[in-house]
Amino acid sequence: MYYAGMVIIETITPSPSSQLRSWVERESGQKIFRCYQCGKCTAGCPAAYTMDLTPRQIMRAVQFGLKEEVLKSNTIWVCLHCQTCSARCPQEIDVAKVMESLRLLAVMEKGKAAVEEVKIFHDAFLSNLWRFGRIYELGLGASYNLRSRHFLTNLSMLPGMLSRGKLPILPRSAKGTSRVKAIFSQVYAKEKESEMERKGTA
Amino acid sequence: MASLTFAYYPGCTLHTTAKQYDVSTRLTCQAMDIALEELKDWTCCGASSAHLTNPLLAIALPAKDLQQAEERGLPIAVACAACYFRLKLAAHELSNKATNDLVGEVLGKRIDHIPQVIHLLQVLESKKADIAVKKPLTGLKVACYYGCLLVRPKNTVGFDDKENPQKMDSLIQALGAETTQWNFKTECCGASFVMARSDIMLKLSHRVLSQAQQSGAECVAVACPLCHSNLDSHQKEMNAKFADKVELPVLYFTQLLGIALGLSPRELLFDQHFTNPMPLLKEKGLA
Numbered sequence: 001m002y003y004a005g006m007v008i009i010e011t012i013t014p015s016p017s018s019q020l021r022s023w024v025e026r027e028s029g030q031k032i033f034r035c036y037q038c039g040k041c042t043a044g045c046p047a048a049y050t051m052d053l054t055p056r057q058i059m060r061a062v063q064f065g066l067k068e069e070v071l072k073s074n075t076i077w078v079c080l081h082c083q084t085c086s087a088r089c090p091q092e093i094d095v096a097k098v099m100e101s102l103r104l105l106a107v108m109e110k111g112k113a114a115v116e117e118v119k120i121f122h123d124a125f126l127s128n129l130w131r132f133g134r135i136y137e138l139g140l141g142a143s144y145n146l147r148s149r150h151f152l153t154n155l156s157m158l159p160g161m162l163s164r165g166k167l168p169i170l171p172r173s174a175k176g177t178s179r180v181k182a183i184f185s186q187v188y189a190k191e192k193e194s195e196m197e198r199k200g201t202a
Numbered sequence: 203m204a205s206l207t208f209a210y211y212p213g214c215t216l217h218t219t220a221k222q223y224d225v226s227t228r229l230t231c232q233a234m235d236i237a238l239e240e241l242k243d244w245t246c247c248g249a250s251s252a253h254l255t256n257p258l259l260a261i262a263l264p265a266k267d268l269q270q271a272e273e274r275g276l277p278i279a280v281a282c283a284a285c286y287f288r289l290k291l292a293a294h295e296l297s298n299k300a301t302n303d304l305v306g307e308v309l310g311k312r313i314d315h316i317p318q319v320i321h322l323l324q325v326l327e328s329k330k331a332d333i334a335v336k337k338p339l340t341g342l343k344v345a346c347y348y349g350c351l352l353v354r355p356k357n358t359v360g361f362d363d364k365e366n367p368q369k370m371d372s373l374i375q376a377l378g379a380e381t382t383q384w385n386f387k388t389e390c391c392g393a394s395f396v397m398a399r400s401d402i403m404l405k406l407s408h409r410v411l412s413q414a415q416q417s418g419a420e421c422v423a424v425a426c427p428l429c430h431s432n433l434d435s436h437q438k439e440m441n442a443k444f445a446d447k448v449e450l451p452v453l454y455f456t457q458l459l460g461i462a463l464g465l466s467p468r469e470l471l472f473d474q475h476f477t478n479p480m481p482l483l484k485e486k487g488l489a
Contacts, residue, residue: 046390046406078399081250082390083354087364094355103254121398125251126259133245135214144397153397157435164474166219176243179266186308187259 018065027101034091035059041085041095051075055085055095062098076103077115120148130184133174138167204237208325209271209317211289213282213427214246220282220427222471226456227281227322229470233463234329238279241270247288250394261301262308264292269313277318279325283426284393287351290319290359321352323425323455324361327369330376336464338378342486344458345382345419345450346370347410349429350390364388370455374423377462384417386410391432407432408440411448420482421451423458430454435476451479461488 021032041055042048053061053073061070070076076099085095106113113119124143128135145153161167174180216224231238244267253260268289271278280286293316296302306312353364362369365388371381389410392403411433414422424430434452441447452475460470467489472479483489 047402050402078402080390080393080395082350087354087356100254107255117398122251122255126255129246135246137218160476161219166474168218174243174245176245180245183262183266183308187256187262191256191258
């Protein structure tokens with residue numbers, strides 16, 4: 001460690017995780033080192049109040065290759081993808097795209113999300129889509145509640161939704177559902193091919 | 203022969219929780235001589251769940267619907283803002299040959315003539331001079347809420363200013379209503395966190411409603427079914443949780459258009475709202 005007055009500057013040792021930045025740059029197409037830490041992304045972020053690492057801090061962590069910190073953060077899961085950060089970045093970095101790439105990396109590398117509920121929701125959504133071609137809301141709600149074990153989520157909304165005729169009780173498969181299933185199969189087959197390649201270089 | 207014809211992509215919720223948006227869209231477009239031909243066998247665009255877990259799926263799912271519109275040879279009008287973003291982004295990405303080839307393999311066929319993707323707000327705002335107002339919305343103060351995905355990212359979806367958009371405002375003004383000036387036009391409502399992190403959704407949506415109320419608005423106009431649901435359906439919960447009380451009816455801009463065109467609140471499904479708009483409409487002599 002090097003002392004300069006009252007400021008302690010740690011020597012940052014490049015780690016294998018410094019491959020993080022090049023992976024993220026390739027995946028997101030964004031130039032990570034253009035970020036000069038102005039903080040506009042954090043200032044505009046509606047979910048920053050609940051994040052352990054703010055968007056600005058995530059960008060810094062990626063610049064330094066701090067993979068563990070990034071993948072453990074709740075940031076990449078509570079990000080709403082509202083695009084406010086990307087819209088305001090003076091360096092025109094698509095910060096939302098960086099978050100998306102980091103989330104993909106988290107899914108590929110660890111399998112368990114820092115905010116498990118969000119991942120469970122997305123899995124339940126895609127499952128529902130695969131099955132019915134269009135979202136069957138009652139099924140999605142039930143599926144989410146069961147998978148997450150938060151059995152009472154949105155239950156209080158149910159009577160109001162039903163009485164207003166907003167919630168069909170029975171599912172109806174869209175005619176295009178078989179095509180949707182075919183798309184899923186094709187996509188998973190192709191993703192499997194490139195997954196090993198990606199994993200090896202992250 | 204209608205003056206304008208579009209392939210119509212409603213989005214999943216418009217057949218279920220957001221039926222009002224679908225019904226009011228069809229009725230108002232019919233009244234304005236705009237033909238909407240619903241895509242046969244359309245399927246879910248994947249919304250946020252596909253793009254946050256699987257990038258190829260995120261393009262392939264909406265691409266399937268784009269392909270159907272291509273077969274019809276029509277531009278595709280989208281009601282839901284999130285679906286609009288997904289379809290428009292897919293159309294944008296398909297202009298890259300490598301992406302188009304890959305998606306073509308997944309779908310079984312390339313998309314050679316990528317259809318134009320347009321949001322209903324764009325369609326109707328562009329025809330605002332042709333609106334035959336039967337019942338002007340005089341004295342109604344409306345906060346126009348755009349949310350995120352109509353205006354961001356600017357280079358993909360943005361048909362309006364990303365910080366202070368005006369298109370919905372100018373359409374609502376053409377109906378005789380007054381629109382309020384406020385700073386939360388494009389602040390996120392909390393989107394799909396209604397299940398997984400409803401605490402975030404409640405806080406964000408409450409902020410939007412509170413700001414709209416402070417601007418003097420008597421109601422909020424929206425162009426997205428998820429924004430509508432988040433803002434409309436949880437006001438009781440918000441008032442139990444936050445000190446700043448809110449009570450604002452939330453209406454689809456097409457419902458307001460419908461009223462101005464002389465349609466009845468009943469046919470525009472005003473009885474399906476959680477925060478009842480009827481007292482406000484009656485007060486303004488609109489119902």
